[in-house]
Amino acid sequence: MLHTGFPRVTAVRNVRFDTGAGELLARDVLVDEDGVITSVDAAVSVAPGAGELDGRGLLALPGLVNTHAHVDKSWIGHPWQSYGGEGGTDGRIRHERARRDELGIPGLDITRRVLAEFVRFGTTAVRTHVDVDLGLGLRGIEIVREAVAEYDGALTAEIVAFPQDGVLRRPGVVDLLRAAAETGVEHVGGLDPASIDRDPVGQLDALFAIAADTGAGIDIHLHDPAELGAFQLDLILDRTASLGLTGKVNIAHGFAIAQVDPVRRRDLLQRMAGLGVTMTTVAPLRLPQLPLHEMDAAGVRFGFGTDGIRDLWSPYGTGDLLGIAWQYARSSSIVRDEDLRRVVELATTAGASFAGIRRHALQPGDRADLVLLDAENAMDALVRTPPREVTVGGGRILYQR
Ligand SMILES: [Zn+2]
DSSP states (O other): OOOTTSOBOSEEEEEEEOOSSSSOOEEEEEEOTTSBEEEEEEOOOOOOOTTEEEOTTOEEEEOEEEEEEOTTSBOTTSOOOOOOOOSHHHHHHHHHHHHHHHHOOOOHHHHHHHHHHHHHTTEEEEEEEEEOBTTTBTHHHHHHHHHHHTTTTSSEEEEEEEOTTOSTTSTTHHHHHHHHHHTTOSEEEEEOTTTTSSOHHHHHHHHHHHHHHHOOEEEEEEOOOHHHHHHHHHHHHHHHHHTTOTTOEEEEEOHHHHHSOHHHHHHHHHHHHHTTOEEEEOOOTTSOOOOHHHHHHHTOOEEEOOBSOSBSSOSOOOSOHHHHHHHHHHHTTOOSHHHHHHHHHHHTGGGGGGGTOSOOSSOTTSBOOEEEEOOSSHHHHHHHOOOEEEEEETTEEEEEO
């Protein structure tokens, strides 16, 4: 099922850009047949022609980038699933495994629904974790690839082969992760090497060997708190350095960074920056947030993600990445214009590299990936998170309200 119904646009007329330089002028964005922006100029007052989109003076932001999603296992669009798991990471994993066995493995329709939900909220690029385990093998990855392919390049996605059920504690999973990397997934995942596998050195050595051999990146879920998490960050940084994997490693969650004392944090962040180790956060409500100014001062790049939405881990979650950025800003007590604007940048332009996009700033030469919303400026868009009016990906209209 190719979504050939996504109309191609040759121009997006009369939209406003927030460049931070004061008054927001109306612009026309011209797009070539490859979906690339060719020019951005002051709007001319002509009615949009055939194949042109009338921006109606709405604010244009670069498309939102969801840097941490699980598009393979939501129950969105299906009857309500009561949450019955025990607490803690392993309790949730056991609950998910048990219910998945009863309900059946989520299929293509689930991933389609999740992607459509992301697009409806203005997302044009995604890095998604996809479960790889002994029951599922690599089937989940095939399903996600199929769902993404239906967008025919208009939606950008990178995949992390994710060992949700553990790595070393499930003999055979390392081989599956290696096989996934050999089929071209962009990253191999990991999960709390200390608390899940109870063998941090073993899990990390296995993951890093795959990365070093195949060229895949590493994107590891690290929920372990405080010094237990920081200790594993040390191990990750050691291996990143010794195997020459600078710029190839991401830490998802990394709660420990915000929990250790400031001196330990500064040292870790400096080392991470030097090795190009990035972070992704879902702006957890009941935990301290990644500290914006410390992250930026150190030069550690980070992006926002929705994590799983409406899944067997939690009934909560929507596809609204801007809502996650709002949650981050609000719970970090961010109020100044420059900081609010920076948070929007993290959700858009600065997040693009997490999905393999080199430039993402609505400039000539960039993909025509943008979202239109009725907001005064970037700050207003963040604090109100108004409905998304139009989503354009790769020069095609993916959603119109
Ligand atoms: Zn996750």
